[in-house]
Amino acid sequence: MARLIQKSGYIKAGKVTGYMEYVATRDGVEIIQSTEPVTKKQEQFIKRLLKDFPDAKELFEYSDYLQTPNRGTASAFIATALDTHLHEVESESGYMSYIAQRPRAEKHGGHGLFSEADTTDLKAAKADLEAHNGKVWTFIFSLRREDAERLGYNKAAAWQNLLKQESATIAEAMRIQTDGLRWYAAYHDEGHHPHVHMMVWSTEPKKGYLTREGIATMRSRMTNAIFHEEMTELYIKKDAAYKESIQTAKESLLLYIRMLEGSESADPVIEQKLWELSHALMPICQKRSRRRWTRSWNGWRSSRRWRPAMTSGGG
Template identity: 55%
Template sequence: KTPTLGTASAFITMALDSNLHEIHSESGYMQYIATRPRVQRRGSHGLFSAAPSVDLDTAMSQLESHEGNVWTIIYSLRREDASRLGYDHAEAWRSLLMRHTKDLAKAMKIPTDHFRWYAAFHDEGHHPHIHMMVWSDHPKEGFLSRDGIAAMRSKLTNSIFRDEMNALYQRKDVAYKELTETAQDTMRELIHRMARQLWDSPIIEENMGQLVQALETTSGKKQYSYLKKPLKTLVDNIVDELAKQPEVAQCYKAWNRIRDELNQCYNNIPREHLPLSQQKEFRKIKNDVIREAENIRLGLLTFEDEAMRDEPEPEDTAEEHLSYSVYEQAHRYRAAKDVLQDIYALDEEHTQAVGELEQLWDEGYTVAAHQLGKFFR
């Protein structure tokens, strides 16, 4: 089987060299990486840099006279990836480091003109790698943080695995689209069933009902970022219940799998799989839920198939369901509200509308009380 990013074989590891404590000086370490067994030599040693050729004694002399910090770093690939991608010889690594000299210098907070580096390629069995030594001509310059390491890893990873990374990001985009569309379709189907009082998810039914009512008294933009915290909680509850629906769960699992593959390229720590409501990339699903709730509140049909208007009511609805459809309640509320706000409506129509709102209040549609209060002021 061809190794892929998904098998965790295609990523760069990066670490401080654990052998440094055994070497008594930086120049001794340089000689060690340049001449140790399995180093790929260019003449008498394997040291290389941006210069076409490197004299080992001269490089060691430069290092001995340096009074500042020296960073020693290992970049490692798995054997199958190094062979497949052409990074199983020193020249490929030299070209890579030369292309990214500015990026590496920036990550280490060293001006490019002051940035100095040497490296050697070791053709180890399972993990061919390079040892790299880095410093600045100015002794007080240079700092390597976690963010700097992540930036260096990212630049090299994207360069080495460019084609595979592009394909992986394309798969991620497709998975994102499939998940958002599936969540929207599932939400609409559930609302369709709510309108027919055929409940699949009591939790979505309850939270959607509360959200519809809350939107009646909510001013401003009906978008997640503008809602108050209690309403955001309702939306989050709905989204997390949506994520339990088989079709949505399958799409979210596929998206997470691709994100895990990408994460392995930049980080050795496994990423956390958050609830769908807490995944920032999927804010669109939250706004889709709010939009559907607002359509219910306004009495609008949002389903692509509006044939539900002509569907017969289930014969056992009244017997098996003592609750009321939030869709049906919202429709009744909106009709009664329109009558009470109509200055040309007859007194009899006002009386019927008040009775409807009182009935809705008895059913637990609490926002009806707000409208009744406004009418009797």
């Protein structure tokens, strides 16, 4: 499973009915901590969720539920599935209010909403949103708790900095002019899978669209940014291993060449080892280097085979 879960959508209130009361009461949103067996009601609700929102199977919580089915994991999956598909059942302003004020949203000044600016006024943000008459896209970026803790993405400030840093990428992926991009977000410190909700739109109502390629670009850039330090460390280790393997190969080649240089006739065993070594090196050499090495090897091999015949013929 991917280390970063990204969910994308856009506001289309009223398309799926029957969930609004569940969300509004907040009872279902509060996660139940219990290892007792899943209730019949939970099973039925999960079945309905998966029918209405098939992509909910991609959530970390669904994987946890399948691995350890109980009331706690069922509750966590239901809450997250609703959380990630709220744009299907809520109005634009209602969605903004929800992500800003729901339980476990990290709040500053009475709400958890943040944006490009250092401080965000919820009332002004809602007015900005309500004045917009175009599409509003929603994104959710979710990490496993252990990754969020280790990498520092367990607080709103880290996510705010990341979204500000990647705002140009988001604008480009959505075909929106950078200076026309508007976004608001809120960080939810959920138990096993903390995540951030983001709302995005263009100041030009007819601008902006999202393709699969755009979604993939955003996920790739966000993943690279979040796991940058770990990936850099991995690249360093791979580079060190690569250099070590090259050095070992060079030493082996020199050893075999010296052994052949010291013999009067070709040694088929050593020649075979050289041939095997050359093939082992091919995948890690550039094409030009591979061609040059193959030509050199074939030429050298031919000369070694002919040398004994030429010597004996000249006697």
